[in-house]
Amino acid sequence: MNAQPTGTVTFLFTDIEGSTKLWEHHPEAMQKALARHDELLRQIIATHKGYVFKTVGDAFCAAFATTAEALQAALRIQYALSEEAWGNTPIKDRLALHTGAAEEREGDYFGPPVNRVARLLSAGHGGQILLSSATQELVRDQLPDQVILRDLGDHRLKDLTRPERIFQVVVPDLPADFPSLKTLDVRPHNLPAQITSFIGREAEIAAVVQKLAQANVRLLTLTGPGGTGKTRLSLQAAADLLEKFSDGVFFVPLAPISDPTLVIPTIVQVLGLQASGNTPPLDVLKTYLHAKQMLLALDNFEQVVEAAPDITEILMAAPHIKVLVTSRTVLRVSGEHNYPVPSMNLPDPKQPLPLTRLTQYEAVRLFIERAQAAKADFSVTNANAPAVAEICVRLDGLPLAIELAAARVRLLPPQKMLPQLEHRLTFLTGGARDVPARQQALRNTIDWSYHLLTEAEKSCFGVWPSL
Numbered sequence: 001m002n003a004q005p006t007g008t009v010t011f012l013f014t015d016i017e018g019s020t021k022l023w024e025h026h027p028e029a030m031q032k033a034l035a036r037h038d039e040l041l042r043q044i045i046a047t048h049k050g051y052v053f054k055t056v057g058d059a060f061c062a063a064f065a066t067t068a069e070a071l072q073a074a075l076r077i078q079y080a081l082s083e084e085a086w087g088n089t090p091i092k093d094r095l096a097l098h099t100g101a102a103e104e105r106e107g108d109y110f111g112p113p114v115n116r117v118a119r120l121l122s123a124g125h126g127g128q129i130l131l132s133s134a135t136q137e138l139v140r141d142q143l144p145d146q147v148i149l150r151d152l153g154d155h156r157l158k159d160l161t162r163p164e165r166i167f168q169v170v171v172p173d174l175p176a177d178f179p180s181l182k183t184l185d186v187r188p189h190n191l192p193a194q195i196t197s198f199i200g201r202e203a204e205i206a207a208v209v210q211k212l213a214q215a216n217v218r219l220l221t222l223t224g225p226g227g228t229g230k231t232r233l234s235l236q237a238a239a240d241l242l243e244k245f246s247d248g249v250f251f252v253p254l255a256p257i258s259d260p261t262l263v264i265p266t267i268v269q270v271l272g273l274q275a276s277g278n279t280p281p282l283d284v285l286k287t288y289l290h291a292k293q294m295l296l297a298l299d300n301f302e303q304v305v306e307a308a309p310d311i312t313e314i315l316m317a318a319p320h321i322k323v324l325v326t327s328r329t330v331l332r333v334s335g336e337h338n339y340p341v342p343s344m345n346l347p348d349p350k351q352p353l354p355l356t357r358l359t360q361y362e363a364v365r366l367f368i369e370r371a372q373a374a375k376a377d378f379s380v381t382n383a384n385a386p387a388v389a390e391i392c393v394r395l396d397g398l399p400l401a402i403e404l405a406a407a408r409v410r411l412l413p414p415q416k417m418l419p420q421l422e423h424r425l426t427f428l429t430g431g432a433r434d435v436p437a438r439q440q441a442l443r444n445t446i447d448w449s450y451h452l453l454t455e456a457e458k459s460c461f462g463v464w465p466s467l
Contacts, residue, residue, distance in 0.1 A: 004051050004107060005063045010070040010099040010135060011109070011117040012050065014041065014077065015059035017092045017126030026089050033089040034058060040080050048073035053108055063109060067138040070097055071169070074129050075144065078174055082127075092126025099135045105356055110365075112197055119157040120164065123181040127174065130181075133165035147171050156184040158239040160194045184239060188248030190270065191239055198236055199369060200344060200362030201229070208237040208339060212295070212322055213244070217337050218315050221301075221325040224341035227400030230326040231299050233341060238297045238324060245322075247294040255300040260307035267296065282310060289318035301327040308333045343397030347389045355385050363392035363402055370406035378409050387414035394421050 016022075016037070022030050037058065045052055045062045048069045054061040064070035074095045081091055098120055100113030116132065124130045131139070136149055143149070148170045154163040170176045180186055211217050222230045238249045252270045254263060264281045275284050298311070308331035311323055315335065325331065330338050344363040347353055358380065359365050367388055371378045380388055391414060395401040408417060 002046060002049050002051050004053065004104060005065040006104055008099065008101050009104075009109070009113070010064045010067045010097055010138075011102075011113060012045070012062045012064065012070050012074055012095065012097050013059065013117050013121040014062075014093045014095050015057075015121065017094055019058050022089050029087060029089045033086055033091055036084065037081070037091050037093075040084070041077060044076045044080060045073050048076070061109075061114075067097075067099055067135055068142050070135075071131075071139050071147075072144065074169065075147070075171060078127065078129060078171075082174060094121060094124035094126050095129045096121035096124060096132075097130070097135045098132040099138055103359060105360065110359065115159060115198075116157070116164070119159050120166070123155065123157060123166070123183045125178045125182075128178050129169035131167040131169065133167070136165070136167045150176075152181060155181055156193070158184060158236075158242070159198060160184075160191060160235060160239055161197055162193075182243050184242060187242045187245065189238075189242060190250050191235060191242075192251065194232070194235070196373075197369065198232055199366045201233055201236070204233055204341065205237050205240060208233065208324070209240050211337060211339060212237070212241060212324065217322070219311065219323045219325065219331075219333070219335050220337045220339060221327055221330055222339050222341050223327055223330055225328060225398075227398045228341045228343065229399040230341050232399075234297050234299065234324055234326050238295060241295055245293050245295045247292040249295040249297065251297045251299065253299050254304055258303050260304040263298075263304050263307035264310055267298075282313065286314060286317035289314060289321050291320070292318060293320040295322050295324060297324045297326075299326050301325050301331065302329050305329060305331060344392075344399060344402070346393050346397045349386075349390055349393050352386060353389075355380065355382055358385055358389060361389075361392070363395075363397045363399075364388060366399060367392055367402050367406045370403045371409045374407045375409045384414045387418055390418060391421065394418075 016034075019030075022033075038055075038060075041060050042052060045060070048064070049066075050062040050064045050069065050073055052060060052062045062070075062073070064073070074097060077093060077095065081093055084091070096117050098113055098117035100111075100116065102109040102111040102113045104110075120130055120132055130152075131149065140149060149167040150170050152166045152168055155166050156163050166181065168176075168178075184191065208220065208222070211220055222234055224230055235251065238251065242249050250270055252267050254266065257263070257266060264285060268275065268281045268285055271285075271288065273284055273288055275281055301308070305327065311325075311331070312333045312335065315321060315323065330336060344366060345361050346363050347358060347361050359368065364380075368378075368380055391405055392402055395405060405417065405421075408420075412420070
């Protein structure tokens with residue numbers, strides 16, 4: 001096996017297009033074909049000095065020290081697969097390359113570049129090789145003979161952050177024309193672009209996507225206290241599901257309203273519908289959605305929960321509609337499935353970890369990235385690492401609280417921040433001005449939940465200002 005590359009690395013990700021159907025229809029032949037496929041890829045990647053750091057099913061994840069070797073490997077893979085006699089199990093791999101500095105640990109890689117190449121791969125088709133703009137910049141002046149890079153333009157990948165300039169490798173004797181890329185531009189949607197990166201949560205995203213892929217799950221509610229990251233999780237899951245809904249995915253923010261009777265008119269408005277005459281908005285919506293295949297993502301339902309029966313009525317009238325809800329409480333309607341959103345995973349403060357392993361925990365990675373956004377020269381060192389881990393643990397892995405704490409590194413190092421967490425409601429303030437008030441301070445988040453309670457429920461907590 002070749003040595004694991006470090007520093008700036010070019011990642012090559014591959015997977016087989018349509019492998020699930022091939023396994024269903026030709027299980028025995030597919031077993032032999034996959035063994036041959038894996039043999040070819042391992043041999044080619046090794047020949048070009050690549051390092052296979054992970055395989056998941058039929059997917060390969062490899063790293064290369066140089067972009068040129070990565071591209072040569074990708075080309076050789078596509079030629080080898082096209083020349084092989086597959087019989088009734090035609091194997092077509094989609095390939096993606098992206099270059100960046102990722103964190104390597106125990107033979108694996110972590111960080112934004114790894115997530116980026118995975119998203120790029122999901123946009124491609126079998127037989128296609130896609131390059132990110134970072135990889136294109138490094139390889140464009142050393143392309144092999146007869147290889148050209150076709151500029152496919154800017155596309156929003158499914159991570160909801162910045163658009164990516166995507167290039168396709170075009171060579172003789174290999175297919176060059178493919179359908180449109182499977183990015184956020186393909187289906188209708190209104191998913192908002194995100195300014196900050198989405199950290200971790202791979203297991204949670206997979207769980208939500210898997211649940212909504214089940215035929216019997218029409219209404220899924222993501223529940224949890226304020227600040228657990230329900231909205232970001234729902235947005236990312238919705239992005240991953242986009243290609244499953246031919247009529248698109250639409251995000252409906254409900255936080256600005258408190259009157260349950262406004263929920264349906266808000267959905268109507270988001271979908272760009274017009275009420276005609278005296279037709280009630282709910283009837284307009286049911287008529288429009290009846291034959292649609294669409295996902296509605298309804299955010300912050302807790303303060304309008306009395307409107308939940310209207311959502312059930314929509315689902316009954318529109319059999320191909322699914323609804324993903326975020327709420328601090330379940331809706332308590334028929335057919336609802338609940339997914340409690342967990343906190344981010346945390347280190348055990350009783351078992352100190354080496355600095356190189358600390359960032360395997362999502363909560364710590366979130367703190368570091370947001371701290372570096374607030375203070376460019378911030379870094380985790382042997383001196384401050386225990387304090388960073390302890391901060392995340394004391395904040396119970398709550399994303400909002402961690403982000404608020406990380407922003408305070410402009411004023412205090414992590415070691416001096418710890419004592420201040422004894423008064424976290426007054427300390428964790430100063431969130432971004434362009435987010436809702438409930439997300440600008442931990443106290444505001446709790447206050448939002450408190451005021452959703454009935455008077456009888458409030459009495460159980462005594463006087464809120466004294467908390």
